Amino acid sequence: MLNSERNRVLTIIIAVILIIIPLLIKSNYYIRLINLCGIYLLLTVGLNIITGYTGNPNMAQTAFWGIGAYASGLLSIKLGLPFWLSLPLSGLVAAMIGVLVGIPTLKLKVFHFAIGTIAFGQIIQLFFKNLEITGGPAGLKSIPTPKIGNYVFDSDFSYYYIILFVIFILISLAYRLEHSKYGRALKAIKESELALQMLGINVSYIKVLAFGVSTFYAGIAGSLYAHLFTYISPDTFSFFEAVKVLTMLYIGQAGSISGAIIGSIVLTILPEALRFSKVYYMAIYGIGIVIIFAYLPNGLIGLTRHPKIRKYIKNLGLR
């Protein structure tokens, strides 16, 4: 009773903080960073659904991000669709392609799947670079900003609320999925696919479904990205970014939504702290991945289960 009341208070405090963030931050740069963090958060929460639960590493999450971004940009520019329509549509486009990619590849073993998605990601990037409709290497310019009636969301400060709203909806959806029968089946895939099949569960169907949902998140994140930056180029949706999203997931904790959230926030803020070392930045980043994975196999969330830290948190009265 007391516990749930405390949780409610905590939720309200967090909600209030999230809502007043744009009022506290005056710098354009930091609010852009926070918006970008929100986009990565969606990518990571989406990736968690396939990679975190089932253990199949999708190394092309950014390709679906790109598909969403280009779909949304093209729908708005060529067809003149409003943002509010192109946002869900781009998610659906990404999910559709995701299902098509998932049907053959998810039957394969983990490393086959990883390599298959790498190849897919590179091919998609080649398409972005060489197709005429995507604007070639120069990318897509002047993507319209969203508006309601006469109000235009043309600054990062107002755009923040769109992202916050989308994140709220998609995270609640992810929680519901996690606690549904599908979520439980997904989590069981990592343990034993065979046992699940014995129980009469159609494993490939569930995996493809999860991949579809996962890429839907990426598509939505792409749409948000396209309309925030109003300019997209093929280089953004690279293999390196895909690995970054994977790292976000594993640094938090693979298979948990809060892990995905914490991982994406930490990995967006941490590079800012490393900016002082422009030259060594990537080296620190690369070796950081290895060290964190070696010493925190269960991610930052796993760290909170460490007895000492647990005691400390208990003393704080948070748990």
Add this chain to the structure above:
Amino acid sequence: MVIQLLVNGLGMGCIYGLVALGLVFIWKGVRIVNFAQGDFAILAGYLLASFYIEWQIPYVISIFIICIILALVSVIFERLVYRPLKNVSSVTIAVCTVGVSIFLQNIFQIIWGGMFIPIPSIFGSYLIMVGDIVIRPEYPLIIVVTLFVIIFQQYFLYNTVQGKAMRAVEADRDVASLMGIDTAKVVSTTFAYSGVLTALAGIMLAPIFFLSTASGSLIRLKALAVLVMAGFASVPGAVVGGIILGLSEVFGASYISSEYKEAISFGIIIIILLFRPSGLFGSTVKKKV
């Protein structure tokens, strides 16, 4: 023209085959894919630039030193990246190897700069000319070296104690360890050997392939394509797969389009995964329950 392309394709194919062989041995030994293998090859090329061109160390000695360095790098990689993570999921290790790749590319950037480094051929400007066929002498040399490596490897695997231990560990690690084989040592040997293969590939690659910090990613993708063709664990599959990729790239670039040359390896990956996921010489490995 056709003969020239054939030789070039075979040469490139042998290089891809060697990098992929390194991956195959790691896969056979410890069941992971090293996504930093392409960068190891590029490291060998850069070291050649430093030793042979900058410091004027004789060619053969440079090659010898580079092979030793790469074997060491590979073993260090095994100790620092694979071993601490042994009991974690293989996905985690895969992402870590990508971390190593990012780290190495940044180090290349710092040490050798972001520029392309041209490495002169050891044959100078000599070209083999038969009639109207013009062939760069590197390509036949690559083919010969690869043949020697394969012959040595077969001898090593089937006629020496170390080689037999390697095959035993690959067949069943636990049983091998019960038979008194020091599996940790064998795994280290496997990594060292894979490092030497990659070193040879990188050294031979350097004069015919412009070196840049990012070219490791390109080599990685090609090696992965070959690895998929080899079904991850087949030694002849890696060699044949490498040659198939090399030939299709060279012929594709000259008869179809050179812009989409890089797309060939991705296409091969997708096609093989769709139709023959167990590789060209697919002996289907059944999943253990």
